[in-house]
Amino acid sequence: MTGIMLSLISCHTSKRSVDKIVSEKINTNNLSGTWQLEMVFASDNHWPQAPFLNIDVKNQTYSGNSGCNSISGKFIINESYLAFDKNIISTKMSCQGNHEKTFLSALLKINRFTLIKDELELGQGEIVLMRFKRKQN
Numbered sequence: 001m002t003g004i005m006l007s008l009i010s011c012h013t014s015k016r017s018v019d020k021i022v023s024e025k026i027n028t029n030n031l032s033g034t035w036q037l038e039m040v041f042a043s044d045n046h047w048p049q050a051p052f053l054n055i056d057v058k059n060q061t062y063s064g065n066s067g068c069n070s071i072s073g074k075f076i077i078n079e080s081y082l083a084f085d086k087n088i089i090s091t092k093m094s095c096q097g098n099h100e101k102t103f104l105s106a107l108l109k110i111n112r113f114t115l116i117k118d119e120l121e122l123g124q125g126e127i128v129l130m131r132f133k134r135k136q137n
Helices: 002-023 099-109
Strands: 033-040 052-056 061-065 070-078 081-084 112-116 119-124 127-134
Touching (some): 081 112, 099 119
Antiparallel strands (some): 061 070
């Protein structure tokens, strides 16, 4: 009988821990704002013009600059999951170098984000593909 009571107490305790973890959801609204690119593909990138994203979580849209062209589009977000729609609207200015293609290629691979204070990491699985810093207006 004592063994059964201990099992019930043990199950009840772990249930509370799980409920607490589930109820502590990520506040995705903190993602809204302007983010300046610091890094793509774990290298120090030198951009003629640094790319940035203006993220609007409420409407699940973004706008910004890819380092050459203005861009905008939609994304899907759910807790730590984030994916940018492949239909990116872009101006068509001629761009020197391969920076814009690198940026857009990485953007389309994103499937998660991590937000710590004013630093945003976008990644694919466990790999960090891009790092941004919140731009102060």
